[in-house]
Amino acid sequence: MIKTIGVLGAGTMGHGIALSFALHGHDVTLYDTEPGALAHAREQIAEELALLAEEDFIAPADVPATLARIVPRTDLGAAVRDRDYVIEAAPEKLELKQRLLGQLDALCPAHTILASNTSSLPLAAMMTLLDDSRKQRTIVNHWYNPGHLMPIVELSFFGNMPAQIYKEVEDLYASIGKQTVKVLKDVPGLVANRIQQGVAREVFSLIENGVAEPADIDKALKFGPAFRYATTGQLEVADFGGLDIWCVVGDNLLKDMDNSPRANALLRRKVQEGRLGVKSGAGFYDYSGKDLGEIRRTFMRKLIHQLKASEYYA
Known part of the structure; x- marks a missing residue:
């Protein structure tokens, strides 16, 4: 069962993804190279949680509890070394994502599932630096902005991942209230x-x-x-x-x-x-x-x- 989450990138998508998992009880590390980006992300998350409470979508007590579950990190190794599921929300640059996934392969435990929030880059190309065992545990999970409010997440099922591992990811998203779309073919833009x-x-x-x-x-x-x-x-x-x-x-x-x-x-x-x-x-x-x-x-x-x-x- 997936319990611990790592999110790479504290920008528009990354902070919303971290908020979503933390709101539903997951221990989340939020990584960024810039301390200022992490501080800004925390401010955004606090504001968005406050609005959810104001609109009676969550209880006021959920705000500090959710914030406490998100741990900021500027060291990549410390951010992912004990994670079950790691999502990268880096800019849409193929070489960057290839390099980042390669780093994650070396830093993460063997059981960790790697995910990319891309909607435009081909999964096979991004996985170039991964060995076959890690390729079986790598998936596209495309969120919609704002991530904590839009209920859709598109998941790739392109033939590299066994059905039982896919089901584990699918169940994870169901547990945080997301509607998943199983995408069977790697086409630019996916479905939505x-x-x-x-x-x-x-x-x-x-x-x-x-x-x-x-x-x-x-x-x-x-x-x-x-x-x-x-x-x-x-x-x-x-x-x-x-x-x-x-x-x-x-x-x-x-x-x-x-x-x-x-x-x-x-x-x-x-x-x-x-x-x-x-x-x-x-x-x-x-x-x-x-x-x-x-x-x-x-x-x-x-x-x-x-x-x-x-x-x-x-």
């Missing part, structure tokens, strides 16, 4: 990101072509398809609507929809202009003069409310 990019491509195209304003396009998604998607999958929706109807509509619409093989030109222009979204103060919407902290908290509150509701449909 490919679906999301398909929606985003058409949304950006609609804006570029002046079909509707950003607020109305978001409204169409939130109160149209996404309203159903919160509880019902696309294939279920298709079955309820009738596959004959979906076939006819597909023939009528798809030939007129965006099929570009690269990022939308309007999106690229915004990036070039430095309009990156909330973090820069403007994107498709203007956030200048607004409390960005409160905007983020409101975003989190929405996800907490949705997470509460989604437990009924799990």
Whole structure:
């Protein structure tokens, strides 16, 4: 049984992953090369736990208890030498991940399962420096941001890992309230990101072509398809609507929809202009003069409310 967890990288994804496991009683080491990053991660985790308590998702007593289960480390060996499961959340650079997994192979006990939070790099290439026994204990586990609120984790089942070890990982995630997606083929983006990019491509195209304003396009998604998607999958929706109807509509619409093989030109222009979204103060919407902290908290509150509701449909 997996009990002890190691998380490498205290950034956006890493701190949320550490929070999730610690909240459910696991002993977690959180590693980063920069002490400042670890200090910032602890502040973020404390703020996010406080918001969970404020929204009655956890008890106030869970906040200090969860924080106490997360031990910061700047020494890699000390962070992983006694771990059952180690997740790397390093930047998406193949050579970096190859080198890091090789280091973990040497530093971790033989029973340790290694995991990468990648969604774009091939598992076989990342495992180049591992021997066959460790390859059988290496997996992709792709979390969605924010990790402590988004219930999905995609898990690779590409043929390198025996079924019983995969089941051990799957059970671990079930124990912390995650919905796992078993991905059978190593394709860029796995499953959820490919679906999301398909929606985003058409949304950006609609804006570029002046079909509707950003607020109305978001409204169409939130109160149209996404309203159903919160509880019902696309294939279920298709079955309820009738596959004959979906076939006819597909023939009528798809030939007129965006099929570009690269990022939308309007999106690229915004990036070039430095309009990156909330973090820069403007994107498709203007956030200048607004409390960005409160905007983020409101975003989190929405996800907490949705997470509460989604437990009924799990």
